[in-house]
Amino acid sequence: MNYEDILYDVTEGVATITINRPERYNAFRGQTCMELLDAFNRAGWDKSIGVIVLAGAGEKAFCTGGDQGAHEGQYDGRGLIGLPVEELQTLIRQVPKPVIAKVQGFAIGGGHVLALVCDLTIASEKAVFGQVGPKVGSVDPGFGTAYMARVIGEKRAREIWYLCRKYSARQALDWGLCNAVVPPEQLDEEVRLWCDEILEKSPTAISIAKRSFNADSENIAGIGALGMQALSLYYETPESREGVAAFKEKRKPEFRKF
């Protein structure tokens, strides 16, 4: 597959998959998800690769979720909504090697959830985390909600979803949304150090550990599939469309009438 929206690099046992849409703050459209699926399958089953790093191009954003410019109820890819995000989240969990999210800027909406489902997250001090769904007529049911609650606790996960605030990298570290926070200029080096430490270990032991961690939260994929069905109906409503329109028009959404 030729990639238009992502970059794929392999260096000394580490595959780096980079969302390359910096002009859109690395928001994903259907095409982006399809390419990410291809790249994760490629790296996931390549025995010469021991760690996968998921990154975003440019300085501003890791990923800001669904591309609101490509969203008129339906996106352009396969699946219920044209955006096979639930497939991608599941694949990141299924590849039998650790996936590290390298977060240098905004990890927002579906981008935040991508970082969440990665095994580890290493962030720059400049990174910003948060959900925006209820502000823009969307929600990420499944791993975005239920798994987040497992990672950081129910109260904090509900706060993140209901208030849609933005959180600093330090706060995210404190809450357990990331494993380490470093100055921006040290981010690449820090990620490489973590990769090298993992590469020294037994890949089979690590893949068994990963699968056993996953087993305990696997049922959440079912909740996500159910939620996606609900989302496909919600996206057709004036309420959801008001959220998308307000974001594009750079104004506050008027949700009270619903």
Ligand SMILES: CC(C)(COP(=O)(O)OP(=O)(O)OC[C@H]1O[C@@H](n2cnc3c(N)ncnc32)[C@H](O)[C@@H]1OP(=O)(O)O)[C@@H](O)C(=O)NCCC(=O)NCCSC(=O)c1cc(O)c2ccccc2c1O
């Ligand atoms: C990320 C921000 C907080 C940055 O705010 P700031 O004020 O610094 O900058 P701007 O808002 O002016 O943004 C700069 C520039 O980038 C464009 N942009 C940013 N994010 C997106 C995006 N997601 N899509 C398209 N374009 C984006 C923005 O328009 C500006 O461009 P200009 O040309 O005008 O300069 C802030 O940008 C922000 O909050 N972004 C909102 C992001 C958003 O709405 N994300 C989508 C949420 S829904 C989602 O992620 C999602 C997840 C899923 O799992 C799904 C599953 C299935 C179906 C759908 C899903 C889904 O939609």
